[in-house]
Amino acid sequence: MKRIEIRKPDDFHIHLRQGELLKMTVPHCSAYFSRAVVMPNTIPPIDSASTLEEYRRQIVEIDPGFNPLMTFKLLKNMKESDVRALKKAGAIAGKLYPAGATTNSTDGITDWRDIAGLLKVMEEEQLVLSIHGEDPSVYSLDREKAYIPEILEICRKFPGLKVVFEHLSSAEGIQAVAEGPDNLAGTITVHHLLLTLDDVIGGALNPHNFCKPVLKGPEDRKAIQKVVLEGNRKFFFGSDSAPHSAAKKQEGAAGSYSAPVSLALLAEFFDGCGKLPMLEDFVSRFGAEFYGMPLNEERIELAEESWIVPEAYGEVIPFFASKVIRWIVKN
Numbered sequence: 001m002k003r004i005e006i007r008k009p010d011d012f013h014i015h016l017r018q019g020e021l022l023k024m025t026v027p028h029c030s031a032y033f034s035r036a037v038v039m040p041n042t043i044p045p046i047d048s049a050s051t052l053e054e055y056r057r058q059i060v061e062i063d064p065g066f067n068p069l070m071t072f073k074l075l076k077n078m079k080e081s082d083v084r085a086l087k088k089a090g091a092i093a094g095k096l097y098p099a100g101a102t103t104n105s106t107d108g109i110t111d112w113r114d115i116a117g118l119l120k121v122m123e124e125e126q127l128v129l130s131i132h133g134e135d136p137s138v139y140s141l142d143r144e145k146a147y148i149p150e151i152l153e154i155c156r157k158f159p160g161l162k163v164v165f166e167h168l169s170s171a172e173g174i175q176a177v178a179e180g181p182d183n184l185a186g187t188i189t190v191h192h193l194l195l196t197l198d199d200v201i202g203g204a205l206n207p208h209n210f211c212k213p214v215l216k217g218p219e220d221r222k223a224i225q226k227v228v229l230e231g232n233r234k235f236f237f238g239s240d241s242a243p244h245s246a247a248k249k250q251e252g253a254a255g256s257y258s259a260p261v262s263l264a265l266l267a268e269f270f271d272g273c274g275k276l277p278m279l280e281d282f283v284s285r286f287g288a289e290f291y292g293m294p295l296n297e298e299r300i301e302l303a304e305e306s307w308i309v310p311e312a313y314g315e316v317i318p319f320f321a322s323k324v325i326r327w328i329v330k331n
């Protein structure tokens with residue numbers, strides 16, 4: 001039986017949600033990840049030092065050993081002093097949601113030029129800019145591609161600002177990051193790495209694989225897999241694990257709950273490609289290096305051992321529910 005021991009990974013993009021759900025999402029994340037970049041699109045959003053501190057308190061209360069990396073949501077009416085206060089409160093990144101691009105983003109930014117002053121302060125304060133890079137005004141499969149010029153312009157205008165193009169889904173997005181400036185990197189989810197749009201609409205409609213950005217075609221998936229398997233350090237893991245109740249998913253909510261399965265699926269993917277030794281850099285090194293953080297010292301062991309993903313965790317149906325995964329994380 002194959003085994004591998006690696007530094008305990010980081011998840012550079014996760015939605016932990018709020019309230020009762022936290023009691024499930026925090027342990028599922030902290031079992032596999034030392035640190036996670038916690039997305040701020042709660043209701044109300046994380047947009048001030050006090051909301052950030054309170055959200056972190058709620059997370060750490062559930063698992064004091066977990067290290068949540070806090071972020072805030074960029075809003076049009078935010079002041080430069082708010083950004084500085086957020087940094088002081090421990091924020092490591094600010095998230096830019098184009099208005100209407102995804103879950104809880106109607107209050108997002110229509111044009112980033114409206115918040116150029118805030119981006120300038122983020123650059124000064126060495127905060128990372130995390131971007132949901134989609135233009136919601138164009139056809140759904142073209143939204144990521146349409147936002148690329150905006151991201152490149154932000155990188156040019158703020159050369160000292162580190163920018164993360166989140167959850168890359170298209171060959172064009174991958175190329176833009178690969179060939180883009182040094183201050184640009186991208187996160188990759190396990191669902192965009194493994195699936196295509198056929199896994200949503202190719203047979204009977206599967207709402208559990210529906211996410212934003214929408215899964216794309218085989219050529220896009222190939223481009224994503226290629227940079228990951230090349231060990232390109234501009235690309236690192238961010239699960240975008242985003243639970244919704246089964247009822248909400250039936251109504252069409254976007255997001256997959258991948259936290260309990262993502263690391264095992266990644267081990268299966270790398271091993272299947274004959275590249276298992278490259279798993280550690282993708283999940284435990286490249287992201288920390290881009291963000292300028294020390295690597296985790298804690299270690300975790302994975303083994304080639306089949307298990308069946310539960311059909312549900314409470315009201316949430318996980319990614320890969322009831323399917324067999326050939327690798328398992330040993331705790």
Ligand SMILES: [Zn+2]
Nearest residue numbers: 013015039240
């Ligand atoms: Zn997300």
